[in-house]
């Protein structure tokens with residue numbers, strides 16, 4: 001068995017990781033931590049009662065290195081890099097769910113804060129599985145992509161060679177409230193979001209530079225990303241609609257089939273996608289349609305899973321030489 005740990009076990013993605021690791025045939029959950037520790041995991045997450053009994057500690061790099069070959073950091077940005085730099089020098093493999101190792105230093109510092117671990121930033125691999133699989137297999141530090149960039153890039157990347165990048169591209173995204181994490185805020189308050197929907201940070205969200213940077217890296221195309229996220233009254237799930245202009249009248253279905261024919265966790269749909277069919281799973285569902293040169297791409301993921309925890313587990317599987325799909329959830333919460 002391979003010993004693994006989770007730091008940030010009290011949060012939403014931390015819980016998703018615990019749930020998947022309970023069913024993992026090769027990973028043994030050997031360490032759990034929160035900021036203050038001193039609690040049992042089944043107290044932290046009452047839904048785990050009678051399924052697991054395990055102490056949660058205060059995060060300590062020495063102890064993590066003693067107990068784990070690989071650790072998932074399910075922490076807010078900044079907190080992650082503070083710990084990751086202590087762990088990597090101790091030989092622990094890391095899958096970081098935060099934004100800390102996703103971007104070039106310049107892009108990161110423009111959108112977040114000064115980087116505290118430039119030494120290891122350059123070796124981090126972006127954990128978008130379908131595009132970085134080979135690099136992930138040999139990585140010691142993987143950066144889980146943001147949830148919106150995951151759904152957007154999986155839908156949009158196959159079309160980049162056919163898109164007129166001189167015309168604006170609009171990405172209209174909608175997320176369930178769990179995307180904002182566990183702590184409360186005015187916008188995630190029940191009374192604000194119930195029976196409601198609204199845009200936030202239009203054209204200014206920090207995921208726009210992440211999307212643009214990865215398109216440039218993968219296709220060498222500089223595009224101006226116009227990204228508008230919305231909050232919707234759902235617990236989990238994310239729907240992304242991309243509106244772009246084509247250079248030529250290609251068959252969108254054919255483009256998608258060519259890109260993802262052999263990908264078992266990408267489902268190509270012949271009808272517009274929805275969030276419920278992917279909720280609780282690692283799938284990304286994609287649909288595309290064209291009217292002349294106007295292109296519409298629609299993708300859906302579970303933000304907590306494919307957008308964070310299950311994508312992190314797929315990366316960890318690859319890093320430890322296992323089948324990518326080990327213990328990834330595939331049965332959706334339907335109805």
Ligand SMILES: NC(=O)C1=CN([C@@H]2O[C@H](COP(=O)(O)OP(=O)(O)OC[C@H]3O[C@@H](n4cnc5c(N)ncnc54)[C@H](OP(=O)(O)O)[C@@H]3O)[C@@H](O)[C@H]2O)C=CC1
Pocket residue numbers: 008009010011012013014033034035036073074075076077079097098099145146147178179180181182183303304307308
């Ligand atoms: N929610 C989502 O859909 C997605 C989340 N992510 C990213 O994954 C990471 C985790 O997200 P999520 O689980 O939603 O977040 P949550 O806010 O639900 O959980 C984060 C946990 O980290 C702990 N924490 C907070 N501050 C610190 C600190 N300074 N030092 C140590 N621990 C701290 C908190 O609890 P405690 O202090 O008690 O330990 C908390 O339980 C974030 O970086 C997020 O941006 C990425 C993609 C999608």
Ligand SMILES: CC(=O)N[C@@H](CCC(=O)OP(=O)(O)O)C(=O)O
Pocket residue numbers: 097098099145146147148175176177178179180181229231
């Ligand atoms: C609904 C909601 O609030 N979503 C979050 C994105 C979640 C995510 O992917 O966060 P990181 O990039 O920080 O890891 C947001 O817009 O900030």
